[in-house]
Amino acid sequence: MGNYFQPEIETASQEQIKEWQSERLVKQVKHVYDNVAMYRERMDEMGVKPEDIKGVEDLHKLPFTTKDDLREQYPYGLLAKPLSECVRIQSTSGTTGRRVVAFYTQHDIDLWDECCARAIVAAGGTNEDVVHVCYGYGLFTGGPGLNGGSHKVGSLTLPMSSGNTERQIQFMTDLGSTILCCTPSYAAYLAESIHERGVKDKIKLKAGIFGAEAWTEEMRHDIEEKLGIKAYDIYGLTEISGPGVSFECSEQTGMHVNEDHFIAEVINPKTGEVLPDGEKGELVFTSITKEAFPLLRYRTRDICILSRKKCSCGRTHVKMTKPLGRSDDMLIVKGVNVFPSQIETVLLNKGYAANYQIIVTRVNNSDNLEVQVEMTPEMFSDSVAEIEKNEKELVGALKAMLGIYADVKLVAPKSITRSEGKAVRVIDKRNLYQS
Amino acid sequence: MEVKQISVFVENKVGNLAEVAKVMSDAGISLHAISLADTKDFGVLRLLVDDTYNAANVLRDKGYIFSLTPVIAVATTDEPGSLYDILTIFDEADINLEYLYDVNTGKKDKVYIIFKVSDNVLAQNILKKKGVRIITQEEMSE
Numbered sequence: 001m002g003n004y005f006q007p008e009i010e011t012a013s014q015e016q017i018k019e020w021q022s023e024r025l026v027k028q029v030k031h032v033y034d035n036v037a038m039y040r041e042r043m044d045e046m047g048v049k050p051e052d053i054k055g056v057e058d059l060h061k062l063p064f065t066t067k068d069d070l071r072e073q074y075p076y077g078l079l080a081k082p083l084s085e086c087v088r089i090q091s092t093s094g095t096t097g098r099r100v101v102a103f104y105t106q107h108d109i110d111l112w113d114e115c116c117a118r119a120i121v122a123a124g125g126t127n128e129d130v131v132h133v134c135y136g137y138g139l140f141t142g143g144p145g146l147n148g149g150s151h152k153v154g155s156l157t158l159p160m161s162s163g164n165t166e167r168q169i170q171f172m173t174d175l176g177s178t179i180l181c182c183t184p185s186y187a188a189y190l191a192e193s194i195h196e197r198g199v200k201d202k203i204k205l206k207a208g209i210f211g212a213e214a215w216t217e218e219m220r221h222d223i224e225e226k227l228g229i230k231a232y233d234i235y236g237l238t239e240i241s242g243p244g245v246s247f248e249c250s251e252q253t254g255m256h257v258n259e260d261h262f263i264a265e266v267i268n269p270k271t272g273e274v275l276p277d278g279e280k281g282e283l284v285f286t287s288i289t290k291e292a293f294p295l296l297r298y299r300t301r302d303i304c305i306l307s308r309k310k311c312s313c314g315r316t317h318v319k320m321t322k323p324l325g326r327s328d329d330m331l332i333v334k335g336v337n338v339f340p341s342q343i344e345t346v347l348l349n350k351g352y353a354a355n356y357q358i359i360v361t362r363v364n365n366s367d368n369l370e371v372q373v374e375m376t377p378e379m380f381s382d383s384v385a386e387i388e389k390n391e392k393e394l395v396g397a398l399k400a401m402l403g404i405y406a407d408v409k410l411v412a413p414k415s416i417t418r419s420e421g422k423a424v425r426v427i428d429k430r431n432l433y434q435s
Numbered sequence: 436m437e438v439k440q441i442s443v444f445v446e447n448k449v450g451n452l453a454e455v456a457k458v459m460s461d462a463g464i465s466l467h468a469i470s471l472a473d474t475k476d477f478g479v480l481r482l483l484v485d486d487t488y489n490a491a492n493v494l495r496d497k498g499y500i501f502s503l504t505p506v507i508a509v510a511t512t513d514e515p516g517s518l519y520d521i522l523t524i525f526d527e528a529d530i531n532l533e534y535l536y537d538v539n540t541g542k543k544d545k546v547y548i549i550f551k552v553s554d555n556v557l558a559q560n561i562l563k564k565k566g567v568r569i570i571t572q573e574e575m576s577e
């Protein structure tokens with residue numbers, strides 16, 4: 001058993017959760033149909049009336065929402081409340097095309113904060129804790145989300161935002177931060193920096209809540225060991241609210257979805273067919289309590305598996321695996337599917353750091369995959385032959401994992417670009433999707 | 436009696452060597468010897484300096500990856516055959532030579548050669564027995 005922020009909700013029976021979901025979905029569909037032209041038109045086209053939706057079992061009758069829809073409806077197309085009732089926007093760091101802007105009423109902020117509070121409590125947080133938030137603040141949801149959650153728990157909140165490692169470590173030691181919230185790559189970077197400065201003894205961290213980018217079990221062990229903490233995963237997306245859509249518990253075998261607010265489905269990404277629990281497919285969310293920016297069946301592009309197996313923490317909400325890949329991050333190189341997480345696994349197994357960059361180019365109509373890897377003190381040797389021997393082994397292991405040859409290039413430490421604390425993992429120079 | 440060499444990881448990019456040299460000179464550290472072993476993508480830059488401790492701290496602060504490698508420094512003449520003699524000594528004792536490079540002492544009759552071998556202790560004992568003069572870290576800075 002564990003600690004809960006809202007025990008009566010987090011450990012409710014699955015029947016009770018279903019009842020809440022059905023009741024809220026019916027209400028939400030009506031709200032959306034009445035206030036959002038895009039949904040009204042789509043439902044009319046499909047011949048679905050709000051009255052046809054009587055509970056969660058009717059969810060599959062509703063239209064999907066895609067990222068493209070969000071871009072097309074920018075900025076106000078999907079707004080379901082008057083602006084006078086909205087108090088905040090957040091936005092995603094889009095790399096192509098228009099940004100996505102999400103709106104929040106105070107009610108929406110409160111429920112989001114509650115979701116984050118559940119995650120902090122699941123990681124062992126109480127009002128005695130010092131929560132060190134070095135996710136970016138601003139349009140990015142990471143900082144504001146965990147900040148709000150920490151307030152709800154009553155912990156002392158350090159709104160550090162990202163960057164300025166020197167200051168992060170100083171506050172961490174001077175104010176005795178106990179829970180660290182940031183991206184896993186920044187956590188790994190901080191761990192390295194703390195190690196380098198020899199100040200590990202002055203750090204009081206006991207747990208970390210890391211999300212907003214893909215990371216592996218190996219990376220988790222690496223961070224846990226270096227910082228002497230338990231590292232918890234958290235999942236979320238701006239379109240649905242922000243971090244805290246789901247979060248990990250003490251079992252660390254998947255993230256509980258906050259099902260009283262978000263209904264999760266897994267679908268076949270090609271056909272849109274709903275898949276049973278336990279099958280791998282694209283994760284889809286419907287937000288059933290949000291007022292300002294409620295989305296129906298939003299396709300996340302994350303590939304996941306849902307599980308309703310009983311969890312030792314006592315929570316009853318469905319668990320999702322961490323994203324096993326992204327249908328749009330997946331690279332096709334020489335006709336082979338390549339997921340960055342596969343490359344990360346190999347690097348960590350071979351003793352390299354998880355800081356890498358994948359560069360795909362096309363020369364004379366032939367794809368070329370280059371993996372840039374940061375050199376670490378452990379892998380460095382005075383002997384060029386020794387370094388080259390390790391490099392060859394890495395190339396062999398990558399070939400075994402990916403099925404294709406990847407060129408490895410060793411680069412100087414900390415030379416791989418980071419933006420908002422997020423490492424840029426893939427650079428595809430082939431321009432395959434030129435518009 | 437070994438001399439501490441600093442081996443630094445550098446990417447094979449224009450300006451990287453100059454950058455290390457500048458980091459050293461900015462910190463007031465003099466270079467006795469500099470030698471690069473490189474591949475297409477990266478290199479190991481080997482340095483002998485007058486203040487190894489200070490140089491290591493400066494490199495660490497700047498985020499470089501490096502290691503300290505004990506090497507043997509030998510004084511020889513620039514007569515033909517003197518290097519050959521030493522290599523023969525190693526060969527006869529089954530000592531593997533990984534690499535060697537020379538140090539510019541600025542004096543015509545004074546040549547130092549740096550050896551990285553498989554067994555430093557054995558190599559030094561045999562060299563001494565054969566009357567070869569081994570240079571200490573202090574002598575290096577003179």
Ligand SMILES: [Zn+2]
Nearest residue numbers: 249311313315
């Ligand atoms: Zn659990």
